[in-house]
Amino acid sequence: MTEFDQEVAELAGRYGEPRRVDATINDGFFDPIHNPDRVGEVCMIVRRPNRKVLLSIKTFYPRGAYRLPTGGIHHGEGIFDALVRETLEETGLETTIRRFLAAIAYRPRSSPDGPPIFHTFAFLLDEVGGMLEARDREERIEEYREVDPAELPAVADGLERVTSMHSVDIGGDWADWGRFRAVAHRVVHEALAKES
Numbered sequence: 001m002t003e004f005d006q007e008v009a010e011l012a013g014r015y016g017e018p019r020r021v022d023a024t025i026n027d028g029f030f031d032p033i034h035n036p037d038r039v040g041e042v043c044m045i046v047r048r049p050n051r052k053v054l055l056s057i058k059t060f061y062p063r064g065a066y067r068l069p070t071g072g073i074h075h076g077e078g079i080f081d082a083l084v085r086e087t088l089e090e091t092g093l094e095t096t097i098r099r100f101l102a103a104i105a106y107r108p109r110s111s112p113d114g115p116p117i118f119h120t121f122a123f124l125l126d127e128v129g130g131m132l133e134a135r136d137r138e139e140r141i142e143e144y145r146e147v148d149p150a151e152l153p154a155v156a157d158g159l160e161r162v163t164s165m166h167s168v169d170i171g172g173d174w175a176d177w178g179r180f181r182a183v184a185h186r187v188v189h190e191a192l193a194k195e196s
Contacts, residue, residue: 015100019191029172033118038072040119042083052146060169089136095125101191156185
């Protein structure tokens with residue numbers, strides 16, 4: 001049992017049963033998985049009118065490390081509320097929730113049978129208005145890119161190849177972060193493929 005179980009069940013009833021995945025990760029970085037201001041994150045798969053999905057890169061990321069936007073779920077905040085808030089903050093777009101795609105629970109490789117240390121909840125959103133821009137400047141979003149959903153495995157491949165280097169911004173190694181970030185892209189791709 002996790003603190004998210006009840007809301008996950010409610011959201012599954014409204015937006016479809018998500019693909020549930022347990023993943024093991026190297027947790028050799030602080031942000032986001034050990035960041036005390038969040039208990040998990042939402043992943044926004046924003047489908048634009050051209051049917052492509054939105055990726056972003058932040059100013060401090062390794063070059064080329066575009067990824068699906070995510071945002072933290074704060075203590076006492078619901079998954080749905082975080083999704084609405086973070087989508088506006090990170091993209092400025094008005095969206096409609098189409099599908100609850102995935103619920104990913106991460107466990108450290110050192111303790112794969114222990115309780116999850118982090119969760120990602122991924123939702124397919126259709127853009128219905130607004131203008132693409134980060135409303136929260138602290139997000140440090142540098143640029144957006146659009147890709148066909150079929151390209152998400154290649155995005156995951158790129159994240160898994162991020163060079164090992166210590167980063168003050170994430171409090172650890174970029175390579176571990178890249179492998180962690182790749183997981184959601186593969187899971188989302190599989191979930192979207194089942195939609196087709």
